[in-house]
Amino acid sequence: MGTPARALSTPTPHKNYWYKNMNMPSKKLLSIAPAILISSLAFSAEQDVESRLQALEKVNISGSFRSNFTVKDYDDGQKDRSGDANFNVFTLGVDTESNGLRFSGQYRWYNYMDTIHHMYVAAKLDEDSEIQVGVMKVPFGILPYESNNYWFGIPYYLGFNDDYDSGIKYLTQSGNLDIQVGFYMSSEFAASNANRYSIDVLNSSGSGTSTGKVESNEETNQFNLRLAYQLENGELGLSTQYGQLYNSTTEKDGDHWAVALHHLGKYGPIKTQLEYIHYEFNPENPDGVDDDTIVVGAFADKYEVAAKGDIAVVNLSYDVPVSMGAVSNLRFYNDYSHLIKDNSSFKDSQINTLGVAVTAGSLYVNVDFIMAKNGIYGGGGSDSYSQGVTANDWNTRFNINAGYYF
Numbered sequence: 188m189g190t191p192a193r194a195l196s197t198p199t200p201h202k203n204y205w206y207k208n209m210n211m212p213s214k215k216l217l218s219i220a221p222a223i224l225i226s227s228l229a230f231s232a233e234q235d236v237e238s239r240l241q242a243l244e245k246v247n248i249s250g251s252f253r254s255n256f257t258v259k260d261y262d263d264g265q266k267d268r269s270g271d272a273n274f275n276v277f278t279l280g281v282d283t284e285s286n287g288l289r290f291s292g293q294y295r296w297y298n299y300m301d302t303i304h305h306m307y308v309a310a311k312l313d314e315d316s317e318i319q320v321g322v323m324k325v326p327f328g329i330l331p332y333e334s335n336n337y338w339f340g341i342p343y344y345l346g347f348n349d350d351y352d353s354g355i356k357y358l359t360q361s362g363n364l365d366i367q368v369g370f371y372m373s374s375e376f377a378a379s380n381a382n383r384y385s386i387d388v389l390n391s392s393g394s395g396t397s398t399g400k401v402e403s404n405e406e407t408n409q410f411n412l413r414l415a416y417q418l419e420n421g422e423l424g425l426s427t428q429y430g431q432l433y434n435s436t437t438e439k440d441g442d443h444w445a446v447a448l449h450h451l452g453k454y455g456p457i458k459t460q461l462e463y464i465h466y467e468f469n470p471e472n473p474d475g476v477d478d479d480t481i482v483v484g485a486f487a488d489k490y491e492v493a494a495k496g497d498i499a500v501v502n503l504s505y506d507v508p509v510s511m512g513a514v515s516n517l518r519f520y521n522d523y524s525h526l527i528k529d530n531s532s533f534k535d536s537q538i539n540t541l542g543v544a545v546t547a548g549s550l551y552v553n554v555d556f557i558m559a560k561n562g563i564y565g566g567g568g569s570d571s572y573s574q575g576v577t578a579n580d581w582n583t584r585f586n587i588n589a590g591y592y593f
Contacts, residue, residue: 249280249293253590261566261582274298275588287311300382300487303375305351316359322375325350326358326367326413327426328447329462333524335504336540337553337588340524342500344563344572345492346386346483347445347464351375352409363418369411371430378405381484388432388443388468391482391489400491402482403435404470406443421459422451432470439471449500460502460522468494479530480573490563491573495529513547520544526561526572534575536561549592557584 258270265271280293292306307321324331333348334340342348354371374387381389392403409430416423425448432441445466452459468481480491504520520543526536542555559565559582561575566582 245285246281246283249282249593251276251278251590251592253277253588255589256587258585259566259582260584270585275590278304280304295384297486302383304384315361316357319356319358320354322351322353323356325352325371325409325428326356326369326411327428327445328413328424328464329449329451329460329500330413330415333449333460333462333500333502334522334540335502335518335520335544336522336542336555336557338540338555338557338564338586340500340502340522340538340540341498341526341536341562341572342462342464342524344386345466345498345526346388347447347466347498350385350387352385352387352406354409356411363416365413365415365417367411367413369409371409371411372407374406381487381489383485386483386485389482389484389489390435392436400477400480400482402470402472402476404432404441404472404481405435407431407433407440421453422449424449424451432468434471434473436473437471441469441471443468456506458504458506460500462498462500464498464500466496466498470494479533490569490571493526493528493530493533493573497527497529499525499527513550514545515548516546518544518546528573528575533573534561534579536567536572536575538562538565550589551592552587552589555584555586555588557586558582559584 253275254272255275256270256272259265275297277296278293280291282289282291284290287310289309289311290307291309293304295302295304303322305322305324307319307323309317309319311317327350328342328348331349332339333342339348352371352374354369356367356369358367360366374383375385376383378388378390379392388404388406390403390405392401407430409428411426411428413426414424427446429444430442432443434441443466445464447462447464449460449462452461470478470481472478479494481494482489483492484490500523502520502522504518507517507519509515509517522538522540524538528535537560539558540555542553545552545554557565559567561567561571561579562582563569563571565584567575570576
């Protein structure tokens with residue numbers, strides 16, 4: 188019978204037919220590709236937003252606003268005004284952690300300057316160890332503060348407490364022993380810049396001090412070691428510090444060093460702070476510049492201190508928990524510090540502060556009665572912590588500092 192005619196007449200498919208039909212799935216993919224791309228981008232964006240929100244949850248914003256009222260017996264104009272009340276400082280801090288790294292920073296605005304307080308990145312090495320890089324607290328003496336009052340004691344004004352410099356610090360805990368080791372290339376800013384929070388050796392070659400001293404020293408390559416052993420009722424600590432003093436006029440390196448022994452006591456509501464510091468600054472000044480004093484400063488001010496001396500600190504406080512509205516605690520204290528200068532012709536400096544700290548929720552208030560002899564912010568001049576010859580009398584200052592923290 189043969190093959191049906193229709194079958195015999197069926198033409199052979201042309202190659203374009205195959206191309207046409209083979210490309211049909213690709214065209215369908217191309218038509219839905221934008222939808223897939225948009226969907227992927229939307230999913231990625233959603234994940235990105237979620238990760239950012241999670242990161243924001245780890246960001247801690249903190250700050251404070253402080254005001255100050257003071258009456259000074261050495262300021263006749265202020266006494267006639269019955270004292271002065273002024274804005275003191277506004278602070279803003281950021282702390283966060285991501286991918287094993289921790290960041291901490293704080294900036295401060297005063298009524299006459301603004302400055303970085305601290306800013307560093309930290310990495311946790313293990314459960315007991317951490318390394319910090321940036322501008323951070325120098326490990327020396329009593330931490331965090333060698334005072335209970337708002338205006339500190341003599342160690343702060345010579346740069347031996349609450350000092351912040353640029354460098355690297357290693358912290359670790361071994362049983363009851365706390366170990367901190369630091370290396371600081373320099374202070375937090377250029378040595379000519381007095382707009383800073385913590386006290387450092389400053390270069391006064393551009394402006395001098397109010398006493399007229401001009402010198403060009405700056406801190407470099409400073410090493411710190413602080414050991415603190417935790418006792419049943421407090422802490423016993425030893426600190427050492429050594430660094431170079433570079434003089435840009437002579438282009439020579441002097442040195443500076445200090446050692447401190449401290450004890451913190453906790454006996455129920457009673458707390459004690461005891462500290463002894465010996466320090467020396469050995470600058471390489473040009474001929475004609477006095478080596479018995481060194482220029483330091485902060486808070487937009489420069490002044491002289493004795494190049495060598497000993498500092499004693501004796502602080503006592505007593506905590507009284509209360510329930511008076513928002514007030515939850517009263518801390519009564521007496522802080523005393525004494526600078527004995529190596530040069531026998533220099534007059535000693537002393538500060539004694541009797542006061543109470545009031546805690547009321549987020550409000551913290553210091554009420555202080557300050558007595559100072561040769562104290563730069565206690566009625567003395569720029570030579571208070573050096574020669575001390577222009578203000579060798581006791582001066583008093585009544586001060587209230589109130590701060591709201593968030």
